[in-house]
Amino acid sequence: MKGPIISFLSILSFLSIILAETHTWYYTADWVEKNPDGSLINPDGIFPRPMIGFNDTWPLPTLRVKKGDRIQLYLTNGMNDRNTSLHFHGMFQPGSNQMDGPEMITQCPIPPGETFLYNFTVDQQVGSYWYHSHTSGQYGDGMRGVFIIEDDDFPYEYDEEVILTLNEHYHEFSDELKPKFLSRFNPTGAEPIPDNFLFNETRNNTWKVEPNKTYLLRIINTGRFVSQYLWMEDHDFTIVEIDGIYVEKNTTDLLYITVAQRYAVLITTKNETDKNYAFMNRVDIDMLDLIPDNLELNGTNHIIYNESLDKAEPYLIESIDDYFDDFWLKPLSKEKLLDDADYTITIDVQMDNLGDGVNYAFFNNVTYTMPKVPTLLTALSAGEHATNELVYGTNTNSFVLEKDEVIDIVMNNLDTGKHPFHLHGHVFQVIERHEAIDDDEDPVAYNASDHAEWPEYPMIRDTVYLQPQSYLVLRFKANNPGIWLFHCHIEWHLDQGLAIQLIEDPISMQNNETQQITDNHKQICEKVGVSVEGNAAGNSVNYLDLSGENIQHKRLPTGFTARGIVALVFSCIAGVLGLIAISIYGMQDINNVEERVARDLDVDLDEQYNEDGEISSNDIIRENSSTGNSSTQKH
Template sequence: MRLSSLLFLVCFFTVAMSQCAAAAKARHFRWEVSNMFWSPDCEEKVVIGINGQFPGPTIRAKAGDTIVVHLKNGLHTEGVVIHWHGIRQIGTPWADGTASISQCAINPEETFTYRFVVDKPGTYFYHGHYGMQRAAGLYGSLIVDVADGDEEPFKYDGEINLLLSDWYHESIYTQMVGLSSNPFRWIGEPQSLLINGRGQFNCSLAAAHTPGAKQCAAAGNRHCAPVILPVLPNKTYRLRVASTTSLASLNLAVGNHKLTVVEADGNYVEPFAVDDIDIYSGDSYSVLLTTDQDTSANYWVSVGVRGRQPRTAPALAVLNYRPNRASRLPAAAPPATPAWDDFARSKAFTYRILGRAGVTPPPPATSDRRIELLNTQNRMGGGHVKWSINNVSMVLPATPYLGSLKMGLRSALPSAARPSDTFGRGYDVMRRRRTRTPRWATTCTCSRTTRRWTWCSRTRTRWRGTSARCTRGTLHGHDFWVLGYGDGAFRGDAGDAAALNLRNPPLRNTAVIFPYGWTAIRFVADNPGVWAFHCHIEPHLHMGMGVIFAEAVDRVSELPKAAVSCGATATALMAGAGGHV
């Protein structure tokens, strides 16, 4: 193990950053969120921007730094929050940016200060976590470099940042009404895929290779001008790729170039080379790319849809070998996205992601508690479609969980069901069955601290004749080890549990669950707070596919007033003032 790796490990296990990040500093940002006109794919729509930009500004920091974002809500009537995806918020659960869970939504004209430590290097991003504001464009990149004096366990000459998303022409308001309507209206497939907020709708940069497509302009200064990625020949670049899609599972390839995966979700992985990577909503990767191809050409970066029958054209960008002109489009066809339903290929990619030898810590050998969660799409009593976990569909309460649990305001919690730790043995994951009508309630699983949990999920989302698709589980406040995947039912201690990878599983914050399959993760409950564990697909989360892990809330330190100045927590605290206004 090199010294740098050793140092990293020390940092990794140390919550107090002072030892390893003597140079750690506070980085201040003043942001205002507002609606604005923007044309991500040349069609003008209303997006949520930050400081007049879409996507929002990139935060760049060093491990151990404190990020301070003074976030002003410049929307007219909507609340807002921002979640810092992948940042564990150790000791600062109120800064996790989840409305109704970690804090009160920030009201229009108000400013809330997020203050948190980015404790480890990696490729992260941030996004809205209220209603479907993420899908309206409220997102941006958050990149954490190693602390001064530390080194990454790989070398590169330059960086390229690629924040991927999908884009709908219907407003999120219309989308949300459709999802809540009876009869239900699904949002459908996105109109465009975006790379760094730019995409092509109704045209292709590679029209010559795309039957029936119109050629898009290859240059310009419009919002939707193509993304040009300048590189020098014979150098190695770190591509930082993150996906904040509302729905789409993506695949990224760069024409003629191999990609070496070195990081996933802010954790190093054992390097492996591939022609393309799958990237699900909530994922981030670093891949190394060496510019070792014919220097007289430029090359396509292509991002296409996987896992659902695509109705959205791939997004293209240009890897521009300097000094070639940026506007010289590659003559070759863009790399083809692998067949959307080739799940064997997806699994092969995912199974190659393993913890980096000598760097990634191993998981605890055993767990103290096992939770089995089943995520389903259900029809409620009145005919409304909702998603649920263990037959409970999450509805977020007016008073955020963190405040109401910390203050013991049980009446502020949703009155109805808590999902149990398992969903019963009788469920046949390979056959659609009529599930019990789920209860409309918010789920809440309370716990003790410093316990180890294993979670298994089976997914069964065949619906309306479309083929099976994947689901993404994301956990706030923690990384987890992904111990294994399988098809059909998880067979418990006798079978699958014994075959889990306890040797070199990867650490992640988001994991895929393949159709009709299960995924087993393990995490250490060592971060007091209230944490969402949910599907990262925006309409699934919005319609209930989530649970809340309440983790040793009694050990959470004093909450900032601004995080609890709404609902029952505000009322209770104001009553403490003597009741006279």
């Protein structure tokens, strides 16, 4: 029987190649000031500002493909003062690691005026994805779009597909926000507060529906910071997909979606058209350090059954604490818990200040610091040294994984904030997530000998949130050779350095022809002045010599330094001398004190003396009050 089965599978594979389509797109990324009708770009309707778009248009287009299709996207950097890049969020990129997008990790950044070809095949993935710049600040300034992989064998019935994006919006540009954020004048690391929250790149949106119809709503949080809650008036969400993974149906009336997460839900409309309904979105206020009085926390959008009727009023709920916990979603594939881990990476999440006074983010006391050569190019050029974590730098938090190992990532959160973590090149099983721990209690770390029972069919996705002062255990199989970034998808935290690099089976990458960098990639590196070989320090002669590598700032010294002690001593001496001077001066008699005070207050002594020959203090105060100052003046 093996022969016929193999032949049949070969025929199916051959047919899929024949039927696959090649999508070729040419896009230039640049600032867009106006809509096609000539009006100014104004996402929240309050403050017009340019956004980064493609081909003089914003928002970016929704890209649609099918599994097996080939992508050829030519991205030209039309911005004249900055580099750029592009990441297809959630794509595995098997054999095409250089197309993953993070600059100085898998590719050289694209300099102004240059074009990079993103050329890869969509393997067996389907579902809801998105694409965005992986250059700091740019997707928050608008360089973000939806990427859908259609499935002819979608497992659930529906009538029509609809896309919904969520994000926050700033009136200031990232170039203005980032220096203020990463500043010694922001020692607590308080993230910039958004000016608004968008619903399909606008506010107060309307969704025209038809009665008795089932919609597949693809919800994608393309934001850079906050999680959002979603609920509808008298309608439910039936979850059928998360992050490109089909799940068993689960119905809820309240969703919680972190940045970078995706949900596909079924919504069945009512038979009647006698009323319109509210569709609400609300920011997770626990993630905001302060809440300005004018910040609108609840967004009211509208499900329109009948355009002749009034729109719905805001539909507020008593509590948002009972949102759906994605941990209990089961994959439709019934993929069981992977075998015990071959290698466990334990990382502690912490935020702290370094010697420059700036608040940084750390994994195991290391804040990610960009290497001088993209990590992928180091892995391809390092030969036998590619399995040595040292060549990738001491400040990149790099871990080398062997082929087909089962990997556990254990995360202990020492921070009081929530963090959505994303893994490039893989999905992972979420096998344990501890509840949040209050700020006034000590953090709870994972204990391998005392933990909750793990599910038989764990939830699978590529972005998951870590609770405050709590822990999380993720599991995946290292079956996709490449350099894969694992990072917090709050972009402010990535800017602070909250990332690690997974160097997966680097020797097989060296031996795989499709992993070798393209001529176009080499040209981009040359144009931007980055070497295509060498270790993290740019040394291609001795890969174990990291002299001159980029490193994090020195830590704040513990205790007093010599300069601090000297400053403290002199401050104390100055304080003591000041007290002595005040004491001596205060005990001295001052001649003609009345005349001096009267002169300072411009008082006529001849008129102000009383019958005893003494000046009246009440008269002095009254005289001074007429000039608007009821206290004696100090000279």
